[in-house]
Amino acid sequence: MAMYDQFAFIYDRLMSDIPYTKYAEWVQKKAPTSAGNKLVDIGCGTGVLSVQFAKAGYEVIGVDLSEAMLTVAQNRSTENHLSISYICQSMAEMDGIQGMDIAVIAIDSLNYLETIQEVEQTFQHVFHSLVEGGHLFFDVHSLYKMDEIFPNGPFTYEDDQVAYIWNTEIGEERHSIYHDISFFVKDESGYYERFEESHYQRSFPLESYENLLKKIGFTSVSVSTSIFEEQSEKEVERIFVHARK
Known part of the structure; x- marks a missing residue:
């Protein structure tokens, strides 16, 4: 599994075309801080979204498997005078995080899980970390x-x-x-x-993600392909999912 050790320090330069602000706006629209502001950013990487969420008024915890990525994230938070807690954990083994209103697994982080069993374990950990009525947001690469x-x-x-x-x-x-x-x-x-x-x-059919979410207990599962920009129905590259506990 990739640890991003050296890559961490040039990651932001290479990801400069990702519209993180649109991602944050999607979350803010569906789960405003007024409805609960405790947010866990899973697969947070260098903390770009974590910082955006914190600036918007969320109380943020960042989780990532790469210590190098978390070092960059912590430096970013310090530079922005923000108090964000970062935890080095695998999303499939996430533990000790409770009472969250929102969980985000952004920018195809979920695609680094190699088996459908790991995806299920991740959804289970997220489910248990959320309060009743909590939100899960994630995106994955399409099969196309x-x-x-x-x-x-x-x-x-x-x-x-x-x-x-x-x-x-x-x-x-x-x-x-x-x-x-x-x-x-x-x-x-x-x-x-x-x-x-x-x-x-690795990615899985959309139905597989939806079925796992419902099996675990998530409700109101909705899917979008236009959070970043409109995509041709036959050439969808990224799928966005929002579910409620």
Whole structure:
């Protein structure tokens, strides 16, 4: 499983096109602070959304498996003079978090779980962390993206500080993909340092997520494909789900 050790320190630069503000607005519209403001940001990464939620008036706990990511997140919180608690845990083994009004698993973090059993365990932990009437928000890669877009690698990127070559390979399990990325990062002397990152992601049919949510006890499960922008019905790449306990 990817730990983002070196990647953590250039992650924000490479994710600058993600409309985090739209994600935060989606959550705020469905679950305003006036209805309960305790929020756990699961798979919080470098804390971009955690900070946005805290600025909007939520009391935030951030959870991530990568200590390197959490270091960046903590620094971001300090720079913004915000008090956010960060916990290093796997979402499938999340423990000790109770009384939450809102849980968010953003930017395809759920796709890093390798089995449907891990997805179920995560939903169970989230369910038990929420108060009655609490909200769960998450997004996942569509099967179209897993099966049609990702296998069309390699993908490349270059700016004045960072370049990468991103190779992809279809995994053994259905709707899974291996990401092998070579990064070239310019140091202060103008030379490039190379490092490698390997990631594995897997998605499941939307019905599988919906059935698990209902099995565990979530209600009012709603699905959207237009939180970031309108997507063609045949070429949906990201699916957004909102459920209530």
